[in-house]
Amino acid sequence: MAIKYDATIATEIINQFEAAPEMLVQLLHAFVQRYGYICEEAIRQIAAELNLSRADVHGVVSFYHDFRTTPPGEHIVKICQAESCQAMGSRDLTAHAEKKLGVDLPGTTSDGKVSLEPVYCLGNCACSPAVMIDQKVYGRVSNAKLDDLLAQYGDGQ
DSSP states (O other): OOOOOOHHHHHHHHHHTTTOGGGHHHHHHHHHHHHSSOOHHHHHHHHHHHTOOHHHHHHHHHHSTTOOSSOOOSEEEEEEOSHHHHHTTHHHHHHHHHHHHTOOSSEEOTTSSEEEEEESOOSOGGGOSOEEETTEEEOSOOHHHHHHHHHHTTOOO
8 A cells, every 4th residue: 555655754765865866766666665656746856856857757757667656556466468478378367357357457446456567577487377466476377366366365356
């Protein structure tokens, strides 16, 4: 669950990286770890304190898949979209997950319980298709197995 943005804490995070523009990616990771996402207020503050334009900061935020600008769901489900997983059915698995959860990839359910996201390799190619739920990787995930996993996390609908 996302934590409410606090400019004072944000300044402390920025100062941990000595307000160095070359540390922007690491700083953004720290923001995501603290807040769960990077809000517009954070982008403005980071830009001001690092003497960068908001466009510079937003460009980095929007380029990397690990950065998000909206609060994440309570559980984050990532389905691998890399070639090996695609060859073993991840496109169908993704379509099943989108239908089951009622969201398009990437998206968060209306109740805020699940964020469904693409990922481009979980390093589990021998067990494709692979899924990560809350940092735990699962292999050889079928539609039925995904349904079971979602039910374990209380999101089986």
